[in-house]
Amino acid sequence: MIQTTNVSPTLDGLFQRNLARQPNAPALLDPINKARISGRPPLRMTFAQADRAISALAAHFVESGLPINSVIGLQLPNTIEFMLTVLAAHRAGLIVALLPQLWRQAELTAALNRTGARAIVTMSKIDGVSHADLAMNAAAEAFSIRHVCGFGEDLPEGMASLDLALKSGRSSERVVVQDGRKAALVSFDVTADGLRAVPRTHLNLIAGGLAVFLESRIPQGARLMSAFAPSSFAGLTSSLLLWLLSGGTLALHHPFDSEALERQINDCACDTLVTPGPMALRLTDADMGSRVPTLRHVIGLWRMPEQVASSAQWTAEQARFTDVYLFGEVGLFGARRTADGVPVPIMPGPHGAPRDVPGTSIAGETLLTSKGTLALRGPMVTVAAYAPPTPPSDALMAPPPPPDYADTGYAARLDRSSGAICITAPPSGIVSVGGYRFLSQDLQEWAKRLGQGALLTALPDRLCGYRLAGRAQDNARGRDALNQLGLNPLMAEAFRDRTIIG
Incomplete structure (x- = not known):
């Protein structure tokens, strides 16, 4: 044993x-x-x-x-x-x-x-x-x-x-x-x-x-x-x-x-x-x-x-x-949520768990960065994994100290009346389809491999965040090509045939 x-x-x-x-x-x-x-x-x-x-x-x-x-x-x-x-x-x-x-x-x-x-x-x-x-x-x-x-x-x-x-x-x-x-x-x-x-x-x-x-x-x-x-x-x-x-x-x-x-x-x-x-x-x-x-x-x-x-x-x-x-x-x-089922305001600063019980241990902290994005820190956040890259060793200026928080990239602001955090947009340049995230530029790079006129784009979707849609001269061949490249099936299925029934 x-x-x-x-x-x-x-x-x-x-x-x-x-x-x-x-x-x-x-x-x-x-x-x-x-x-x-x-x-x-x-x-x-x-x-x-x-x-x-x-x-x-x-x-x-x-x-x-x-x-x-x-x-x-x-x-x-x-x-x-x-x-x-x-x-x-x-x-x-x-x-x-x-x-x-x-x-x-x-x-x-x-x-x-x-x-x-x-x-x-x-x-x-x-x-x-x-x-x-x-x-x-x-x-x-x-x-x-x-x-x-x-x-x-x-x-x-x-x-x-x-x-x-x-x-x-x-x-x-x-x-x-x-x-x-x-x-x-x-x-x-x-x-x-x-x-x-x-x-x-x-x-x-x-x-x-x-x-x-x-x-x-x-x-x-x-x-x-x-x-x-x-x-x-x-x-x-x-x-x-x-x-x-x-x-x-x-x-x-x-x-x-x-x-x-x-x-x-x-x-x-x-x-x-x-x-x-x-x-x-x-x-x-x-x-x-x-x-x-x-x-x-x-x-x-x-x-x-x-x-x-x-x-x-x-x-x-x-x-x-x-x-x-x-x-x-x-x-x-x-x-x-409150007893009436409405989301509660998220205030900046440390928060316990539960939030509405004073004196509880700190579960984490929310803050706004100078870039207008939401950042997190606390016992579950591995700050080092999201630290910015180290500047070249031959730089004349001493590098600034690394931040003690991780930037989520989500755009956020403070509500003027309540002071609560309002999360307004997901990270720029990143597409989220359900639980899977892609760089938007990668979508275009993969589409280019399908030949002239091929298009792969992300469309807003209330349930999943985004959904992928593709267009190629031959959708079936496009799906096969992406599968052979070993890509996520979400990309391949974006080129499924769509029949419009009038």
Whole structure:
């Protein structure tokens, strides 16, 4: 068995605390439509069963020769395997790099090379796409990769099966110091300077989870339903961390099937739902009380935080609504709506969690920069990851001290009457389609590869921020060309044929 020594709180330490208190309580529940997503039957695990699975996966990573502090990339759906693998990597002393599901070979290769990842974990198929083949192709171009493994059937030759590792029940004698100050996670952001790797410690992650957990007043032993992709800092903290902090049950929904979501909420008697903000507000379009009677807390995550102030009123009296403002991978903050369902003003300066309880610990701080943009600082923000580049060493002037905050790039101003922060626009030059961000100039560069007359542009969309639309002389050939280049399918599908029915 892997031996751990606790120095300060870690994710595995939080799990071990829950395990000791209630080993036979339900811990993790798969999406009810998992067979459609991955071809695998849904699983249900107690804390004791999850612990054995985590130990077996951790032993596999150790026996594969991955040294402590190695980076391991994860591209998995929102299923039990994702949560188990994150905790197993930490138990083995590894650092997890989150790889969004829509990333294809070009983005995967760039991220793996940027972090020097030694291994990659994936699923054989996700939503009909062979992610096992994607991982093998990306690993061939990432010189640091030494181990490729996956869940599921029909894995390519050379890919290790993690299902066999789970069945073996092995454990390892590696000694791992569980130190919350050590790196635990790397996520990826897109800024004006391009792709940026953002590392975080266990303590950074716990701080992010606490900010949401305390602001939304989730009870201990909560039955959580997460319908938000976990392949980002916000996605992980609003699912894995909320579960570990509450010590309850985490049910997972692979976004997005509204009928399956409601059925699973009722089957699991979930009291807390985590979902994108625009989707959450749609729950009140019909009789929410009769459809999902057990819900008491709804957490809406806003990838477009500039939309919160103008969003619809939350009218469901049975549940309280909490807005969580997301700023790429920089950080987040939450604000529980008033009893009448209206968003609360966001004031500049330090804020606790909960916001309306004086004397609480500082969860973070919001401020305006001299450029008229919103900046964040606090225990979850890794300022160094967003620091401006160091000037050349031959510069005659001494460089200014680095800022103690991270600039989100979101345009903001202060309301003259209330003094509250008004977020007015997303970062310039960056296109956000759901949870995926691109440089607008990159869209044009890829369109040029399709020949003369090709166009790829971003159109405003209330639900997703932007949607992509493309035009080429032959749309079908354009889609094939972008797929062969290993690009995100959002770009390829922008060139789908559109038939106008008169």
